[in-house]
Amino acid sequence: MTFVQNYSELRNLPAASLREVIRSGRYTGHTAGLAPGHLQANIVILPEAFAVDFMRFCQRNAKACPLVGVSDRASPMMHTLGGDIDIRTDVPSYRIYRDGAAQEEVSDIREFWRDDLVAFALGCSFTFERALMAEGIRLQHIERNITVPMYRTSVATEPAGPFRGGVVVSMRPIKRSDVERVTAISARYPFAHGGPLHVGAPEAIGIAALERPDWGEACAIAEDEVPVFWACGVTPQNAVLNARADICITHQPGCMLITDVDESQEVPVYRPANA
Amino acid sequence: MTFVQNYSELRNLPAASLREVIRSGRYTGHTAGLAPGHLQANIVILPEAFAVDFMRFCQRNAKACPLVGVSDRASPMMHTLGGDIDIRTDVPSYRIYRDGAAQEEVSDIREFWRDDLVAFALGCSFTFERALMAEGIRLQHIERNITVPMYRTSVATEPAGPFRGGVVVSMRPIKRSDVERVTAISARYPFAHGGPLHVGAPEAIGIAALERPDWGEACAIAEDEVPVFWACGVTPQNAVLNARADICITHQPGCMLITDVDESQEVPVYRPANA
Known part of the structure; x- marks a missing residue:
């Protein structure tokens, strides 16, 4: 009945249609380049008992963990990010962790949902990459169609409760003469990791x-x-492992939530056109 | 033993010395123009039972409520904002609300402190005002030494749990020919309300x-x-009244917490020089 859809067939679909395809289980792959202009987000789902500390952690490490959405109590609908976003089905693929260990990969988490779970959406690098390319900056990993290289570092996060660990970074080779411009462009997007953490x-x-x-x-x-x-969105996944929650669910790296929020908005909140 | 210190005597003191004066109860007034370059913050203190919803509210209304610090569980020390900040004594004057009604004004909240209280620091307009003046923009309320005019609006906040209410704005008259530049300058400070909410x-x-x-x-x-x-930092005080917490403590308008964080930092976290 369902069939896996090709990435190339999805490139021209609007965000709501993409989410329909993903919701139905027909696409479980990466979302880079899909629904241009729409904010995409890393996802971390935790029991509410961890929510205050996780939000403290995001506030203190806002370059790595820019919070762009938080679900309401006992609801899987992320109404501030889109008209119909159900966080149990609308991410292409998920990773389930129990007690800090990865357990399985699934394309739907309805059977794992509990009313005490809270979903957190964190901005991702797709936003500043799109802005860089629009201004003529070439990005090697995109031209070669590979996943950006990511590294553990010796830079510590600012801990909060049980959340701690090193900052994870992504790396892009940039022409020496473009570094200043690249820094200024990416700094315009505080909800997408902002300016570089380090150069050179x-x-x-x-x-x-x-x-x-x-x-x-x-x-x-x-x-x-x-x-x-x-600073990279893998940083919180690392910190979350250290917190050893009984259950934690994240997106699979690269397989983001596609939202209805315009990625150029100063505050990432979706408001229906007729509101 | 103690005596009330004059504002003018404080203008040349470094941040830590200012906090000492405030901590001792010798100054209970406004903090505009003090410790230039240091981030100052609005303060909201709530029982932890309200913390997740209040942080949801801040995320969804980030222009009005830019979260720059959150205290740790059961601790009145705000170590991410300074070397020695005790939130029970380091704000010049506080307002105590019970069940959503203002009750009293005090200069020290040690007798009200409970281990389930969480202190939230929110960025304030002093940061972008300083940036505007540094670029030659004249601000009438500062030249006249009056408090900036603030207004209730018909613009709704995005609610979260019991927190809701209209956005409160501050107004500054700006030369028509400067509006574009003023917008660009203030937009550089997402932790200080960012660009204007409305012009004209x-x-x-x-x-x-x-x-x-x-x-x-x-x-x-x-x-x-x-x-x-x-968008103005009075917005959360309004929303907090609607939430009717058994206790809520805020700063008195204009009487901010003076932090050790450089207000030009991309992420407002204090790190001691020798760390």
Whole structure:
């Protein structure tokens, strides 16, 4: 009855139709490049007992964990992010953790939902990448159609309750002459990690070997380029493992929630056109 | 033993010394213009049972309620905002509300403190006002040494749990030819209300008479000026009244917490110099 849909068939669909396809289980893949202009979000779902500390953690580490949405008590609908978003079905694929250990990967979490769960949406790098490309900056991982390289660092997060751990960064090679402009453009998007965390020296932030990323694929640095590092949405997943909640659910890296919020909005809240 | 200190004597004190004076009860007045370059913050203190909903409210109304700090469980020390900040003593003057009604004004809340209270710090307009003045924009309320005029509006906040109510705005007359620049400058400070909420027509946001502000003093609009409205830190005080917590404590308008955080920081977290 259902069938897996190809990424290329999805490129021209509006956000609501994309979510319908995803909700039905027909697409479980990555969302880079889909629904241009719409805010996409990392997802972390936790029991409400952890919610205050997790929000403290997001506030203190806002470059890595820019909070763009929080579900209401006992509701799986994220009404501030879209007209019909059900967080139990509208992410392409999920990862279930129990007591801090990854357990399984699923495309629907209705059977895991409990009324004490709270869903948190965090902004992602797609937003500033789109802005960079619109201003003529070439991004190697996108041109090569690979996942951006990500690294653990020696930079500590500011802990909150049981949430702690190192900052995870993504790296993009940038022409030396473009670094200033790239910094200014990405800094315009505080809900999408903002400006770079570090430019130039991987060893200064505890990265031993650029050619061996912890996640994603390596990108070579050309003669006229420098490595530029941004705080990354994998940071909270790391912190969440350390918190050892009885249950925690996240999106699979790259498989984001597609929202109805315009990614250029100053405050990421969806308001229906007739409201 | 103690004596009330004059505002003018405080202008050259560093932040930590100012907090010492305030902590000792020797100064209970407004903090505009003190400790230039240091982030100042609105304060809301609530029982932890309200914390998740209040943080939801701040996320959804981030222009009015930009969260810059949250105290840890059962601790009155706001270590992410400074080296020695005790929220029970370090605000010049406080207002105590019980069941949604203002009860008393005090300069120290040690006798009201409970271990289930959580203190929230929200960014304030002093930050963008300083940036505007540094770029040559004149601000009438500062030149006249009066409190900025503030108004209730017909713009609704996005509710969260029991927190709801209209957005409160502050108004500054700005030369028509400067509006674009003023908008761009203030938009650089998302933790200080960001860009204007509205420019030009008070009636469009439900303000009937500019000459009768709900708080502060009126400012006349000259021929070559337009009224420019920013979301205001009084908004959460309004929402908090609607939530009718058994206890809620706020700063007195204008009497802010002076932090050790540099107001130009992208993420408002204090890190000691030797850390």
